[in-house]
Amino acid sequence: MSEHLTTASPLGRHFTLKSLLRFAAPSIGMMIIISLYTVTDGIFIGRYAGSDALAASNIVYPAINLVLGLAIMLASGGSALVAKNLGEGKPQAARRRFTMLTIATAAFSGTLALLAFAAGDDLLFLLGSSSELLADCRNYLYALLPFFPFAALMILFNAFFIADGRPMQGFIVSVLAGMTNAGLDYLFLAHLGLGVMGAGLATGLADVLAAVIGLSYFQRYSRVLHFTRPRLEWPALGQAMYNGSSELVTQLSVGITTFLFNILTFHYAGADGVAAISVILYAEMLLTAVYMGFTNGVAPIFSYHFGARDFQELRRLVKLSLLVIAGAALLSFGLAHLLATPLIALFLPQGGHVYELTHHGFLLFSFAFLLCGFNLFISGFFTAISDGRTSALMSFARNLLGIVVYLFVLPRMLGLTGVWLAVPAADISALIFGTFLLTSRLRDFTEKSGAEKALKLTHAESKNG
Numbered sequence: 001m002s003e004h005l006t007t008a009s010p011l012g013r014h015f016t017l018k019s020l021l022r023f024a025a026p027s028i029g030m031m032i033i034i035s036l037y038t039v040t041d042g043i044f045i046g047r048y049a050g051s052d053a054l055a056a057s058n059i060v061y062p063a064i065n066l067v068l069g070l071a072i073m074l075a076s077g078g079s080a081l082v083a084k085n086l087g088e089g090k091p092q093a094a095r096r097r098f099t100m101l102t103i104a105t106a107a108f109s110g111t112l113a114l115l116a117f118a119a120g121d122d123l124l125f126l127l128g129s130s131s132e133l134l135a136d137c138r139n140y141l142y143a144l145l146p147f148f149p150f151a152a153l154m155i156l157f158n159a160f161f162i163a164d165g166r167p168m169q170g171f172i173v174s175v176l177a178g179m180t181n182a183g184l185d186y187l188f189l190a191h192l193g194l195g196v197m198g199a200g201l202a203t204g205l206a207d208v209l210a211a212v213i214g215l216s217y218f219q220r221y222s223r224v225l226h227f228t229r230p231r232l233e234w235p236a237l238g239q240a241m242y243n244g245s246s247e248l249v250t251q252l253s254v255g256i257t258t259f260l261f262n263i264l265t266f267h268y269a270g271a272d273g274v275a276a277i278s279v280i281l282y283a284e285m286l287l288t289a290v291y292m293g294f295t296n297g298v299a300p301i302f303s304y305h306f307g308a309r310d311f312q313e314l315r316r317l318v319k320l321s322l323l324v325i326a327g328a329a330l331l332s333f334g335l336a337h338l339l340a341t342p343l344i345a346l347f348l349p350q351g352g353h354v355y356e357l358t359h360h361g362f363l364l365f366s367f368a369f370l371l372c373g374f375n376l377f378i379s380g381f382f383t384a385i386s387d388g389r390t391s392a393l394m395s396f397a398r399n400l401l402g403i404v405v406y407l408f409v410l411p412r413m414l415g416l417t418g419v420w421l422a423v424p425a426a427d428i429s430a431l432i433f434g435t436f437l438l439t440s441r442l443r444d445f446t447e448k449s450g451a452e453k454a455l456k457l458t459h460a461e462s463k464n465g
Contacts, residue, residue, distance in 0.1 A: 011083060015317065023167060026168040031292045038285060041199040042279070046348060055274040057278070062254075087305065102218075139200070162300050163224075163303075176210070178206070188201060244383060253395070277361070314445055332369040340359060375394070378437065385441075405426075410425065
């Protein structure tokens with residue numbers, strides 16, 4: 001019996017707009033929950049440890065982003081490779097490579113944790129810590145370091161739940177981890193007074209829970225993918241890293257731009273400015289979760305059909321997806337303005353200088369929500385079809401080149417207002433570039449689909465002849 005007959009993946013069915021949304025809904029919910037429990041840390045830090053501790057957590061974030069970037073790179077690039085293998089009718093290869101990626105993710109993230117610990121305070125000063133914030137920065141980072149492998153595995157398994165055709169599994173795990181994180185935040189910060197260290201411990205223990213559930217699921221309960229005897233396949237590992245390179249670029253860029261935001265806001269508004277950008281970036285994470293969740297949810301479907309060479313279906317699915325993104329863009333922008341006051345009030349007491357600074361900046365920053373979903377989707381789409389180079393180029397254009405350039409240019413012209421407008425300006429530039437890339441690839445799919453139809457017709461005529 002051939003490999004192709006040993007598996008029936010739900011990724012290959014015909015999707016309507018309604019069923020596509022239903023399939024992606026658990027992934028969207030999962031990203032919202034993950035964002036919520038990340039934001040929960042910020043809320044408890046701001047409320048129970050103070051604005052300096054909130055600023056410290058933002059200073060440390062670029063180091064955490066490196067591990068997240070590595071995990072997301074292997075998760076997105078690896079799931080694209082594995083889903084493509086399933087579409088090609090190679091389930092055994094898919095399982096073997098999934099197992100290899102799990103081991104590689106744990107090993108790489110553990111190594112990064114050891115390197116960060118060895119770097120010590122030098123790393124924290126490099127990230128922009130002052131002497132006054134050093135203790136809080138140290139407490140937060142060192143509390144998280146032992147849990148880096150579990151955080152990376154949580155991210156990896158979230159992607160492979162979808163590739164396994166069980167997106168709801170990822171949502172359930174995220175809810176459990178989120179509730180655990182929120183409960184421990186309340187215990188550690190509100191009752192035990194552990195400060196920013198308590199927030200790091202709460203996040204780490206929630207990551208352990210999610211990783212252990214994922215390990216158990218793929219060992220015993222998975223539908224198509226499960227752990228098998230691993231084999232070190234350097235070409236496959238390299239392909240997964242190449243496919244997901246744009247996600248690594250995105251996360252590294254977030255780290256770099258967060259660093260620049262911290263430097264610039266400190267220059268224009270002192271520690272209050274750093275606290276303000278911390279809250280805005282937390283809010284951005286929450287309001288863009290829908291885009292990230294949808295893109296992650298539909299990516300394995302694109303990978304499957306790309307592996308099956310069903311280019312006509314790929315074009316149709318892209319058009320449906322863009323409709324969803326457009327609706328989400330309007331919703332996110334509207335919610336940003338409707339909920340700005342209560343959202344910011346979760347982190348900071350109303351009426352103070354930091355609150356007013358944050359509110360003004362957030363309303364300007366929110367114009368990015370109209371555009372960034374399209375850019376995230378375009379980059380994710382190219383990752384899904386194993387075109388890591390184009391995906392990385394798109395991510396670089398938006399997340400690094402665009403934001404960095406505008407952060408250097410706009411504040412010179414507009415002061416602090418230019419800092420808040422840097423991300424919307426970068427999204428405009430990136431969307432123009434991304435539209436060109438996407439339309440070119442869809443045109444290529446049309447040509448390939450027509451060529452394959454003509455080839456099939458020729459074969460049929462020759463048989464009949």
